[in-house]
Amino acid sequence: MKSISCFLGTFLFLLAFNNFGQVKNIGTPNLKNYKRTEYKGGTQNWSIDQDKNGNIYFANNSGLIQFDGSTWRRYSLPNNTAIRSLKIDDSGRIFVGGNNEFGYFNAGDKGDLKYYSLSKLISPKDAKDINLIWRIHVFKGEVIFQSFTKALFYKNNNNKVRVLNAPRKFQFSFVVKNRLYFQDKVLGILEYKNQKLYSLKGTKVLNDKEIWAMFPLPDNKILLATLEKGLFVYDFNSITEWNNEANSFIKKNTSLGGAIIKNKFIVLNSVLNGVIICDLNGHIIQHLNRQKGLQNNTILTSFVDNKNNLWLGLDNGITFINENSPFTYFDYSYNIGTVYASVLHQNKLYVATNQGLFYHHWNTPFSDEPFNRVEGTIAQAWNIQVINNVLVCSSNSGALVIENNKVSKILDTRGYFGLKQIPRHPEYAIGEHYNGFSIFKIGSDSAEFINQVQGFDETTSTFEVELDNDYVWFRKSPYLYQMELSDDLKKFESIKRHTRISLVNKGIESLQLINDKVYFQTKNHFYRFSNDQGDFFEDRKMSSLFKNIPLINTVIQDSKGNLWYSFNQSLGVLEKSDNEKYIRKEEPFSNLTGNLVNSYISINRIDSKNIFIGLTDGLTHYDATIPNTFITKPAVFIESFSFPGDTIITGNLKTIDKLFNLSYSDNRVKFTFSSPVFENQENVTYSYKLEPFEDTWRSWSPVAIKEYTNLREGNYTMKLRARNSFGIVSEIDQVKFTISPPWYRHFLAYISYLLLISLVIYVISNRIKLKIRKNKYYETIEQRRLYLEKESKIRQEQHELEKEIEKLKNDKLQIKILAKDKELVNNSLQVVKKNKTLNTIISKLKDIDTSILDDATKSEFNKLHKSIVKEVNTDKSWKDLEKHIKNVHFDFLKRLKEKYPTISPRELDLSTYLLMNMSTKEIAEIMNISNGGVELARYRLRKKLGLNKKENLIGFLMSI
Template identity: 25%
Template sequence: MNRIQPRIWIAIFTLHTGIAHGFQEQPFAKNPSVRGAPEIIHFGLDDFQSDPMMMAMCEDSSGVKYFGNQDGLLIFDGETWARLELPNKSLVKSLYYGSDHKVYLGGFNEFGTVERDKFGQYQYSSMVDMAKVDHLNLDFVYDIHEVQGHIIFRSMSKLIAIKGQKALTIPTSGFYSSAVVDDRLYMANWEDGIKEFDLHTMNFDLLIPKPLYQWNPIVSITAGNSAETLSIFTRDGQIYSYHLESKHFLLVRNLFNKTSTNQVTGAVRTKDGDYYIGTLADQLIMLTANGKTIPLNKPIIGLQDESVNNLYESKNGNLWVLLENGIDCINLSSPVSTVFNKASVFDVQLFQGIWYIATNQGVWASVQGLTGGPFKHMQFEPIAGLDGQAWSLTSIENQLLCGHEKGLFVIKGKDIKQIPASDGVWKVIPIQEKPGHYLVCTYYAPYLMSINSTGDFQIDNVISGFSESSRDILQSEPGVFWVCHGFKGVFRIKINPDYQSVVSVEHFEEAGLPSPYKVNVFSWKGEPVFTTSKGLYSFNDSLDVFQPHSLLNDILDPNIETRKIMETKDRTWYIHNDEVGYFNHEDNPVLQSEAFLQTRGTFNKHMESITLLDNGVLIGTKKGLFAFDLSSRTGSPVPHSVRISQLSYQNGNSRILLPLDNPLEILASQTQNLRFEYTVPQMDMLNDVRYSYQLSGADQVWSDWEDKPWKEYNSLDPGTYEFSVRAKSKLGESFLTAQHTLIVRPPWHQTTLAFVSYFILGLALIFLCVKVILRLLEEQRQRTILEAEKQNKILRLELDRMQLAQEKNQFESTKTSLEEDLLLKSKELANYATLLSRKQELMIELREELTDLENNTRNEKTRQDLKSLIRKIKIRLNDDDYIKVFEANFERAHHEFFSELKERYPDLTSKELRLCALVKMNLTNKEIAPIMNISIRGIETARYRLRKRLSIHDDMVEFLEKLAP
């Protein structure tokens, strides 16, 4: 869907440093009502995804629109489009909504009804079989009418009249156009002319012979502007009037010139008495109720296609245009219309019957007055020489002044004259105490201006002593002015009586104000009022501070920025919370802003342009000028309601439709992504409907307003819920709330029967559990006894283990003691063996010395004595008793060593065992030799032989050490 006309909610903000001339109220007598071009909504292929050539339309009581095209039937509920094909894939040529609340349609060899089922889906029911007609010879059903209690289907060859379950087929020939006016059926015949058919008498009465309208094909027959008259439109553009009583037939006008190839394709008479005529090549023509013809071509309307196939007026009074390539809806019922859309608007002034608009692209003037009809279109052209930023338009001394970035200008029609002054003039204000003198407010300093004897304006002087921008200025008393600077705060200046210079300047950066920024001054109830980002303030002269304005802050929330206020006769207009509105001067004022919500956040900031009219207001925005008709019922409840169009839930990858029964019972399992879809069909998608919803039992409060026409809930608990949805348009229209009761049944395992079953089963389980528990207790008692016995056995075993451990400890202690004693004895044996070895060495040395002494002595007796002594020593050396004693002690000390040695090597001799013992004691060969009474060489030989017998490859001492100690 595409909108070529700009939406009305257009920005009205720019920089704070711009002009703040604010609102202006002109005398109502000079400000007639203005209605610009209505908004148009285009519906094309991207919207309905079907053939774009439209042929027929109707609307049901809920506001749902039905369109016939080449593919069948299109259905539009205000939010979504649906398609419906006929059984024979025929196009839909005709549509009608009957008093029985059924939609009737006709196609090629097919006709029937369309109704909405309980799931919100549209279903077609053919009536061909019920009417008992040969549908193969029916051809196209061109028109459907309701007349004299019957539904009439008209084809070229027959009329089919249906009443209830009865059908009557009436053969005809040559009827190509038909219409019903005041319950009378009129039809145009190729051969005779226009006839009236009476179902009661079954007669065709000729009313207008064909020659009277010059054999031109009849396109439309509608009610006339007066009672008992018909308006008849021909294809070639003739409009006739026929009086039913006098039979007077008159050519009213011819829409086309003789050379035109254009054709009339359809006509409709609206509730207001205006006629809209569709053409083949020039869009629309409007014929007002007072007889004025207005071509509604692109400069005024701007349809998306030149060729109009048909026209339809909806219940809202909007005009639907069926085109060769799409659908256009002209919003005739909206209180908002476009006056100007070529630039950003800063000021508007009606002067000498011409509308002037100050914009960022200069000044534009209306070159065409208000046209008739509901459009009242104005054409604007720019005034040469005033290109660039124009700030203000002021009517003074019967002259129109323009404050411009280039200076100050006088506008006379399309001519301009510049008044010598400084560049950059915001505006001109009168001086209260000096009639005929004015203050020119500029970017840098104020100027004094007066009107001379010739009636021309002249700049008298620059008012010295103050060089700040005076774009926002208000005179409070003679010579005293308040000046608000966007960033520097507030100044109060006093000018001398001849307005030559400023004699005092008071600068208030705060002085009670919340901030020096974004402060503006206006007059309200005869006193200066200052708007800020934190409420409204007045000035206390005695305390020399700004104080909150209690009355205004009670009406306008001080926590929200207020930028403008303007007092009129019986109400105050404001810019508050970035939106425009007003409140009446009464005891409990109520803010009225819903009618202007579409302008929220769209103003030129601190440069808002609002001009009051007789019954409306003009609002200037960044994208143009728009008219609001305040005489409409905007903001009041209307008898339209929200409709819940579909209910569905998610099942895997599929969405399952639910019936729209109220109340609706569903299972808890059917609340997976449960979606409510809703719409306001009557709104025609013209006013951007917003919705708010609440599901009692799930939502604590109503939701915020949002554009989304659906709401999903997931996994609702069993219970009763009531879904409520309300809607309002951005023009302030509100609608009746739709409600739908939803009963979510629990799954079978949560039903009452299931709970009774659970209770019985629970009792059985309790009984069984008691039995099992008693059995388990008995088994536990037995296990306890066994466990106690087992524990006693374990205890006894533990005591035995502790006793064995104690004995083991004692044994280990004894063993350790014995090992220590053995070690000590081993050391003693080693010492003994060492001493024994030394003793033997000593005796050998003594024997050798005695032998030497014997050989050297001469005395025989001494020699014999020496021999005897040597013999005793030799006997003593050969005596091995001491060796046996040593071996016995060593074997006792190292019993395990000898046992293992003898076990592993049983063929060892006693000398070899002895040698092993001496080696284990780590004695040297030199120490072993005397003990064994052999030489050191003999010891070495003995050890060598012993190593071979023991197969020792490593050190012999280490080998013996590895044996048992």
């Protein structure tokens, strides 16, 4: 009954192995080395653990190292000693131990880790000889710090430390299957139960050996890993040596402990030769050392994270190993470079590379050794194929037959890209070389070159060739050649060049052989050629398979019928199920993006567990039977939130629902992001948006930092999401914060503004009312003044009007006087003329001789003469004329006199006569001077007035 129970337990145990965890025994897993220059710490890393957020912690010579996928942080102990051990409990506290110091780090209010010492909780006597804390365990509600001299038990609920002294001297301690063990140098292995130590039977035989690790084995056994003496199995009765290849390796290279992967695989650290992973039978599945990519061969500690990936703490550096992946790699450490093709033949895996053809024995299990070069292949090998059981390599050196790991025959020295069997001639193959095509005859035991195919000599390094029953199809962008071979295979009887295969979908992207039929593809639409119609037609069933797939450029069908396709330098597959349906897979291959060999996609499917894919830097092995449990949704954190003068490490806070309040002077904020995704970390991208500052998510970017400046006051929410290398998007992480307005836009400021405005309104209102009253008073006074002024003005106007009326009357009278004066002047002039006439008559009467007259006539003559003389002498018209002329032209004479004070009265008279437009003769008569005297007077007047010869005297006088 007991044996049945043990068998059932073992069966369930092994069943669990198959469901969880996977370590591949072929190739090398993807690994990443972190140097001291990256994590900025000391050399040796002694212990590793992980918190609930996925952050990794290292006990380092320079202190505690934290890594969140983006940023490394270092925290020191108060005495700046090295940290040799660490353990994280469920609450997130990071317990650490150093030299005479132990305690824990915990996140403060702002997320920065703060150290809390527990060594002060023990007595000074116990504190003297603590020495180095080598192990820390969380066991049954207590945290146990173990040094060589004592074990210190800390309970958080009472914040006390209980001391357990070593019976003799402790070596190390271990927790296995919820049981706590100590190794004592004298008493052997001790189990701790009920606060006491109990010696285990048969364990003293190891007193001279340092046990560095204990692992659970089936059948209630424990595997003990010692430093220099190898591996032992303890069944709680006796200890026996574990005789297997893992033990041989440890004996040779010594052990520094290890880890266990899902109770299925054991990781064993070595001092001299890296790390091995073995199964529970001690068979080495994987061996990683400096030659395989590790930066150091001394492994101080190993740790399996929450995704079953492996971390190594090295003597100098840190290494991450992506164990939880269906992919492993053959790179430069296996002597291979860029891979163009691979094939399995006669229990050997052949790989065509840029450095020649290489092979590796196909053993079960696969031996971990480099590939060997096929003798005679040093040039670039484009293809390796098995045709009629003959292995043919197409290389830069020609078409080569490979036998017994060397070139047995050179079929043709021209460079070849590959061969294709001719459908109607199965023993013949057509090979495309650098200048056309050749025919080869390949039988089951022989191969030979037949002839060059005449009629086509195109040269290219990027092309595709497929054959059907009727034609050789050759694609060289942008053309598709349809060539018909002659029956004797010596020439192409016809060659037709196509520039399109569809009127709707332009271009010819690829041609491929699927289910022994040649398909032509453009924009994910697949066409075939109809001989009957002489044209291309679309295979809608095939096109529908690629309807929702990104635009492809290559399709390859493997031995099972799966359809592999490349797009955007990435790879995908439509896996064919038993019911003839296809299942699309792209996510597992996203890690290969950018590493595929463009135009030479190589897929070699041996079986579901062994699929080889060519890469630019080697060969990858893919196990399709491993479930996609490694593809998980990533976590993302706003790692830090900083602003001038302060930084909040939100990634360490247990919750960030808190609303952060920032002053307006801190309106420049910066965020850093992290996603504890360590596999293909360089392909992790972030997208974010700051609401309400941004309405849409920013495009995906690997940059893990963002800064905003000059933000206005208000409530903000920073939202972040991450996308891993498989294209899986995380949940949203967010931080809320408020920026207070500046003091002049603060709520209290607005209240002050309101009160101030109210006060100003009140004061202004009162002043306005007072002003209105004053204005009314002054308005009444002003109206009274205006009334009086108006009344005075009316009186003044009335007085002025009366004066004006009086003036008008005077002016009217003066006008009448002037009119009379003008009339008198005219009359006087007539009288003057009359006097002139009478003087003429008197002059003529004097000339009459009166002696001849009789007395009576003479008497009458004298009377007449006296009468005329009297009339002339008694006439005062001239004086009246002068008076009237002066009256009429008084204003003119006044202006002339004011303007020219030196002018004489005689010249004033002359000016008046000239103004009256009198002739020289008239002026001469009036002024009783000669005509020459008048001209002389005019000349003198012009001179006194300052006129030149060209100026008109009369016009000048009229302008005055």
